Amino acid sequence: xxxxxxxxxxxxxxxxxxxxxxxxxxxxxxxxxxxxxxxxxxxxxxxxxxxxxxxxxxxxxxxxxxxxxxxxxxxxxxxxxxxxxxxxxxxxxxxxxxxxxxxxxxxxxxxxxxxxxxxxxxxxxxxxxxxxxxxxx
Amino acid sequence: xxxxxxxxxxxxxxxxxxxxxxxxxxxxxxxxxxxxxxxxxxxxxxxxxxxxxxxxxxxxxxxxxxxxxxxxxxxxxxxxxxxxxxxxxxxxxxxxxxxxxxxxxxxxxxxxxxxxxxxxxxxxxxxxxxxxxxxxx
Numbered sequence: 001x002x003x004x005x006x007x008x009x010x011x012x013x014x015x016x017x018x019x020x021x022x023x024x025x026x027x028x029x030x031x032x033x034x035x036x037x038x039x040x041x042x043x044x045x046x047x048x049x050x051x052x053x054x055x056x057x058x059x060x061x062x063x064x065x066x067x068x069x070x071x072x073x074x075x076x077x078x079x080x081x082x083x084x085x086x087x088x089x090x091x092x093x094x095x096x097x098x099x100x101x102x103x104x105x106x107x108x109x110x111x112x113x114x115x116x117x118x119x120x121x122x123x124x125x126x127x128x129x130x131x132x133x134x135x136x137x
Numbered sequence: 138x139x140x141x142x143x144x145x146x147x148x149x150x151x152x153x154x155x156x157x158x159x160x161x162x163x164x165x166x167x168x169x170x171x172x173x174x175x176x177x178x179x180x181x182x183x184x185x186x187x188x189x190x191x192x193x194x195x196x197x198x199x200x201x202x203x204x205x206x207x208x209x210x211x212x213x214x215x216x217x218x219x220x221x222x223x224x225x226x227x228x229x230x231x232x233x234x235x236x237x238x239x240x241x242x243x244x245x246x247x248x249x250x251x252x253x254x255x256x257x258x259x260x261x262x263x264x265x266x267x268x269x270x271x272x273x274x
Contacts, residue, residue: 010241011212046241055248075148077209078243080217088225104147104183106215111192 001030001134004065004091006083007037010046011076019071021123022096026069029134033061059085067092069133072105072117080106087114094133096120138167138271141202141219141228144174147183148213158260159208159233166271170198196222204229206270209242209254217243224251231270233257 003026007019019038026032036042047054062068068086070079072095086093093115097105104110110117118129140163144156156175163169173179184191199205205223207216209232223230230252234242241247247254255266 008212010243044241045239046244049244051244051248052250053248054244058245072214075145075212075214076243077212077214077217077220078245080214080219081221081243081245082217083214084218084221085225088222102182104181106147106213106218107183107186107188107191108195108215108218111188111190113189 001067002065003030003032004062004068004082004086005032005034005037006068006070006079008071008074008076008079009037009042010044011078012074013042013044015071015074016040016042018123022069022071022126025123025126025130029130030066033065034058058082062086062091063089065091067094069094069096071096072109073098073100075106080109083109083112083115087112090114092116092133094118094129096126096129138204139202140167140169141199141205141223142169142171142174143205143207143216143219145208145211145213145216146174146179147181148215149211150179150181152208152211153177153179155260156208159206159263162260162263162267163206166267167203170202171195195219199223199228200226202228204231206231206233206267208233209246210235210237212243217246220246220249220252224249227251229253229270231255231266233263233266 023038095117160175232254
């Protein structure tokens with residue numbers, strides 16, 4: 001099982017520590033292709049690589065992946081972009097959303113029948129969510 | 138020329154007044170299918186319609202459109218989603234970005250060879266950007 005994990009980078013790194021917990025939990029279910037997204041050293045200015053190079057690498061990883069797991073609480077152009085590509089390419093998609101401040105999830109994500117949205121409150125809730133998602137193929 | 142305009146809704150309405158100026162300028166170049174995105178009455182909780190209904194309506198409009206014009210300064214899952222779909226469906230894409238606070242645009246958007254990114258500072262810069270984009274087909 002190859003897993004593409006998506007989280008905000010240039011959209012904001014508020015949840016970076018949580019992304020690391022998510023990646024650690026996901027490793028029990030397969031190979032995480034995008035572990036760098038959880039890197040504590042990765043700040044909001046993003047990687048130093050050329051944008052075109054990053055784009056091509058990330059989309060190659062997404063094509064290779066069996067599924068996309070996205071943390072969607074921090075609004076992010078890149079994460080929305082990856083979710084849409086995954087739905088076009090018939091990948092399974094799991095979106096993890098922490099409701100807070102009355103903010104609602106994008107209707108394009110929440111309203112897609114190719115996307116499973118699971119609300120949660122902390123990393124402690126995720127083990128069960130992942131067990132359930134990866135048990136059904 | 139049918140134009141799909143994309144701007145943040147649930148990601149945040151900080152730029153709502155600017156979206157209205159953009160839509161007004163775009164009307165000189167074609168029919169704007171998504172004028173509601175610029176609506177002053179549209180707040181960050183989004184439309185009251187069902188998410189699935191919004192998803193299906195928006196993607197039907199995007200399929201019908203000749204091009205996508207997206208304001209990408211406010212990070213937004215929905216706008217990233219729309220840009221990715223447009224690149225998959227071979228639509229022309231123009232992204233408008235106001236650099237501020239050192240924030241960089243997502244590499245997935247900036248690094249796509251199907252996307253034209255134009256930086257600007259205020260609505261006064263947009264007329265020339267639109268004239269140029271719509272003059273080339």
